[in-house]
Each structure stands twice: as C-alpha cells, then as structure tokens.
Amino acid sequence: MTSIDVKDLTKEYGTTRAVDDLTFSVRPGRVTGFLGPNGAGKSTTMRLVLGLDRPTSGTATLDGLYYAELAEPLRHVGALLDAQAAHGSRTARNHLLALAVSNRLPARRVDEVLDESGLTSVAGRRIKTFSLGMRQRLGIAAALLGDPEIVMLDEPSNGLDPEGIIWIRELMRRLAAEGRTVLVSSHLMNETATFADHLVVLGRGKLLADDPMNEFIASHSRARARVRTTDPDRLRELLSDRGYVLGEPVEGRWTVDGAKAEEIGVLASGAGVQVLELADEQTSLEEAYLALTADEAEFRAPTVPASRQEA
Numbered sequence: 001m002t003s004i005d006v007k008d009l010t011k012e013y014g015t016t017r018a019v020d021d022l023t024f025s026v027r028p029g030r031v032t033g034f035l036g037p038n039g040a041g042k043s044t045t046m047r048l049v050l051g052l053d054r055p056t057s058g059t060a061t062l063d064g065l066y067y068a069e070l071a072e073p074l075r076h077v078g079a080l081l082d083a084q085a086a087h088g089s090r091t092a093r094n095h096l097l098a099l100a101v102s103n104r105l106p107a108r109r110v111d112e113v114l115d116e117s118g119l120t121s122v123a124g125r126r127i128k129t130f131s132l133g134m135r136q137r138l139g140i141a142a143a144l145l146g147d148p149e150i151v152m153l154d155e156p157s158n159g160l161d162p163e164g165i166i167w168i169r170e171l172m173r174r175l176a177a178e179g180r181t182v183l184v185s186s187h188l189m190n191e192t193a194t195f196a197d198h199l200v201v202l203g204r205g206k207l208l209a210d211d212p213m214n215e216f217i218a219s220h221s222r223a224r225a226r227v228r229t230t231d232p233d234r235l236r237e238l239l240s241d242r243g244y245v246l247g248e249p250v251e252g253r254w255t256v257d258g259a260k261a262e263e264i265g266v267l268a269s270g271a272g273v274q275v276l277e278l279a280d281e282q283t284s285l286e287e288a289y290l291a292l293t294a295d296e297a298e299f300r301a302p303t304v305p306a307s308r309q310e311a
C-alpha cells in the first residue's frame with residue numbers, strides 16, 4: 001500500500017522557514033485533511049512531496065521513493081495545486097490529451113475523467129473561457145487521469161458551487177474507500193468535517209496535530225451543556241455553587257460552559273428542579289481548530305480590546 005512519508009522536512013526561503021522539521025505520514029484508505037492558517041506551510045509541503053521544490057533538509061517520499069524516481073508519476077500520484085496553471089488557449093480535452101500522451105496514458109482515460117468531473121459537455125471549449133469552478137474540475141480531472149493510488153488536492157472546493165462541493169466530497173470519500181491515499185488541504189472547517197477521517201494540522205511550518213478527526217475534536221473541546229428548565233433561578237443557584245454560570249436564555253434554553261449534561265442532571269434531580277431538556281453540546285471542528293491554532297496564525301487582523309469595541 002502507498003503512503004506519503006514526510007520526515008524531518010525543513011524548507012527555508014531566505015529567512016522564512018516555511019516548513020520546520022516536519023514529520024508525518026499520510027496513510028491509504030482514508031481522507032486526510034491538511035489544515036493550518038494562511039502561510040502555515042501546507043502548499044510548500046505538497047510542492048516538496050511532488051519534487052517541485054527542493055527541501056533545505058529532510059525528505060518527502062512516496063512509498064520510500066522520491067517523486068523524481070517514479071517511472072510514470074501520474075500513474076502513482078495525482079495532484080491539484082493551482083487550478084489556474086492550465087494553458088488557457090487549449091480546449092479542456094486537448095489539455096488532458098497532451099497530459100495523457102506525455103505520460104503514456106491511454107486516450108480513453110481522457111473521456112473517462114471528463115465524464116467523472118462533469119466536463120464532457122464543455123470539453124471542446126478553451127480553458128480561458130472557464131469559470132474558477134470549471135478550472136477546479138479540470139484540475140481534478142487531470143489529477144485522476146493516471147488512476148493514481150495517491151491523490152493530493154490543495155483547496156479543491158475553491159470556486160465550486162454547492163453541487164460541486166457535494167461532488168468533490170463524494171469523490172474523495174470514494175477514492176479513500178477504494179484504498180487510495182487522499183490528502184486534501186482546506187480552510188473550510190465545516191466542509192472538512194464532512195469528508196476527512198484524519199487530520200494533519202500545521203502552524204508556522206510545524207506539526208500541531210496528527211490525529212483521527214474524532215480524537216482531534218475531543219481533545220480540543222471544552223464541555224458545554226444545553227438545558228431547559230421551569231426553575232432557572234434555583235438551577236442558577238445550584239450551578240453557581242459548583243462554579244458554573246447560568247446566563248441569559250436563548251429561545252428558552254440556557255447554555256452552561258464547562259459543565260457536562262450528566263452533572264447538571266444529577267444536580268437538578270437531587271434538588272427537585274424540573275428539567276425539560278438537557279444535552280451535551282458537541283464542539284465543531286471549527287471550534288476545536290480555532291482553539292488549537294489561536295496563537296499560530298501568521299496573518300491575522302488586529303484584535304480590538306473588548307472595552308474599545310463599542311467606542
């Protein structure tokens with residue numbers, strides 16, 4: 001089986017350390033989400049894996065081989081890095097045919113990937129007339145041309161319409177179910193939560209997390225429960241004795257930070273307080289990610305102190 005292995009990888013551009021002593025592996029049979037703030041080093045890592053840049057030190061290999069050592073690379077690795085890169089005056093079909101011929105792939109694959117990417121009806125159009133979403137689809141079609149075991153996609157949902165976003169999600173799930181190795185970078189956390197099984201998170205070129213999705217969310221979440229009661233004053237007193245705050249209700253429900261539903265349930269029933277609804281609130285991937293990367297963003301809008309926000 002094929003995996004991507006990044007080992008002690010460092011890449012410096014002048015004084016910028018884009019990738020900083022990074023070690024992780026991407027395994028087959030699952031979709032690995034590749035996350036991190038702007039400038040964290042995701043694209044640089046992908047470029048190093050594809051041999052498009054030379055590492056300052058360390059290695060990035062595919063099943064033990066450098067990309068340049070692969071005899072017919074497109075049969076092993078398909079990648080979408082920059083959807084704008086295709087030659088604009090060519091038609092979509094000719095662009096894919098040129099890629100197929102130069103990589104000794106059968107021409108029938110061109111029609112297959114055009115069909116798979118929903119581009120058959122526009123295959124004869126020049127790429128320069130394509131929308132961003134159509135270019136993304138073409139870039140993904142090119143990545144799939146060699147029926148590769150490894151697929152690396154940098155921000156594949158970029159520019160896609162809602163139908164396209166569902167298509168790419170289902171495509172990635174299918175590729176992983178077929179046993180392929182799928183690495184996908186994204187800034188869209190809600191989106192990533194729908195397709196990734198595993199996460200690799202970078203911050204300033206360093207590895208911040210390499211965990212299954214559910215473990216990642218669990219380890220970066222804080223307990224929080226939602227409750228509906230007929231006696232909020234009494235429940236407030238009970239919670240306050242334990243150090244919790246019952247604030248203002250939203251649509252008749254109170255949220256209690258730091259508390260688990262179970263604890264509130266026991267407390268309320270012990271005091272005879274009627275509870276009409278009680279549940280743990282799930283932390284979203286976005287909340288967990290922001291909790292982890294809060295200090296890691298290279299570019300961030302300056303925050304205004306709370307006391308000055310209303311001035």
Ligand SMILES: Nc1ncnc2c1ncn2[C@@H]1O[C@H](COP(=O)(O)OP(=O)(O)OP(=O)(O)O)[C@@H](O)[C@H]1O
Pocket residue numbers: 013016017018036037038039040041042043044045
């Ligand atoms: N060719 C280059 N020359 C100089 N600096 C570069 C080059 N490529 C990347 N960098 C720098 O390396 C760092 C990592 O950039 P990279 O594009 O890999 O991050 P990223 O995680 O993909 O970011 P984004 O989410 O914004 O795409 C940034 O500080 C970037 O400015």
